[in-house]
Amino acid sequence: MSNAPELSESPWWRTAVTYQIYVRSFADDDGDGLGDLAGIRSRLGYLSDLGVDAVWITPFYPTPDHDHGYDVADYYDIDPRLGDLATFDALLAEAHKLGIRVIVDLVPNHSSNEHPWFRAALSNPDGPEHARYLFAEGKPGGEPPNNWGSVFGGAAWTRTGRGDEWYLHLFTPEQPDLNWRNPEVVEEFDNVLRFWLDRGVDGIRIDVAHGLLKDAALRDNPVHPDRDANGAATFYELLEQRYTFDQEEVHDIYRRWRALVDAYPGDRALVGEVFLWDPARVARYVRPDELHLAFNFFLLGQHWDATDMRQAIDLTLGHVLAVGATPTWVLSNHDVVRHATRYGAGRVGQRRARAAALLLLGLPGAAYLYQGEELGLEEVDVPDASRQDPVWFRTGGDRPGRDGCRVPLPWTVEPGAGRGFGFTTGDPWLPTPDGWGEQSVEAQLGDGASMLTHYRECLRVRKAVGMRAAGALSWLDTPADVLAFRRPLAGGDRGSIDVVVNLGEGEARLDLAGGMVLSSDTTIRAENGKLVVPADAAVWVVGPQ
């Protein structure tokens, strides 16, 4: 049983289902093979029919594309390949007309090396721009200033070519880290926030939210006690990130941003990508005067295992609700292997992904979908020659990287000239695999048994039964390999909803009364007073209490 306080349905972001659009791979309007804003605009009807409350659009700013838009050269504009500000405004207005909120992606930890600030910083060490990045002298013997590694492999330091000067980049060398101890950086990002809030965006996702401040003394990170050199592809993975991430001063920034955002009319939200594995530390970012929401990656980090998932859910709820914040849930995004593949791939993966949708959307709080999961897309084995992700290049091929979850969406059954499957009339920026059209939107739309129909039903029923306003969960007494919890509907007088997922190998027979409102499998049934749930299946049951 959980004694946690009940969740409120409003403001919208507390219970919203947000659909993540990886802009480069969603829909291409101009035929250059790269998704764009006009492409998103042309597919708003699809998103509205799907039933999502909001979209989060990955970075669309001018960029030399060393990390697919996460290297921003101008925070106040749109990359010409992806559109322009007028198209953005039109997209925003049309989304709002359809009742869809829009969240943009802010990248404050680093800029592009082609940002005018960094260019000026390199050319003039005495200018104000130099103090906006993290430069340091190397150690004797040609060593970098400390042992920090890049998240993507290799050292986190690159020489500038001036004396023994190096600059810090926790990601690629083309993504120099900004110096957040410099008030000019702080002020500039206030302006960036205001620029997008003034345009009318409903929320801002903050990239690497836990990373903005680094240890002021640039101390070496200690070796991680649980890792050995054999399992680690990079020395980043060998080190504990004690002095690179989650520094105390970063919270001052979010207190400042919370005040800035809350001064705007409407319920605008800050959503932090706080990529830490300790739920207690993540919860500190969503204290009442900090971020509205933070991504929670614990559930995403679990295998298809009831005990581990239950623990991830309990840990999340325990820490997040203790600070009065809203829990968030996500199973896939543009940085991880798609969950239909992680859960077993093929037929098994599809069955489990159908069941997982009922879990994700049955939990209290906000949920995030990653484009293509509603089609049951799997990770694609992108041919090495076509790989684009810096992770692949910087680990010398040891890590395949993230291209496999970023292959453009299939909209049509037929591939078309460049094998764009309706995504583009040109050549898609990542190649599409054989059979991609079988999972296309076109193939699934009229099919009552498809994953797309299932997701649409999940979102429709979630609203219809009042799942968004349902209260805190309490676990039901079921076999260990079944996840089952109950939530009161609208204060309890409308009964309750049970969410049941069988992660075991055999059929589960449960003592549950009520009416099935949605299931992942047509063979789930009531038999002799028992609810019979086959392996890898899930169901929502509305009961009297």
Ligand code: TEU
């Ligand atoms: O990701 C930050 C981040 O922490 C991840 O790279 C994570 O460590 C990794 O994926 C674990 O597998 C964000 C963006 O989501 C990512 O796409 C960017 O590449 C990165 O920031 C740099 O901006």
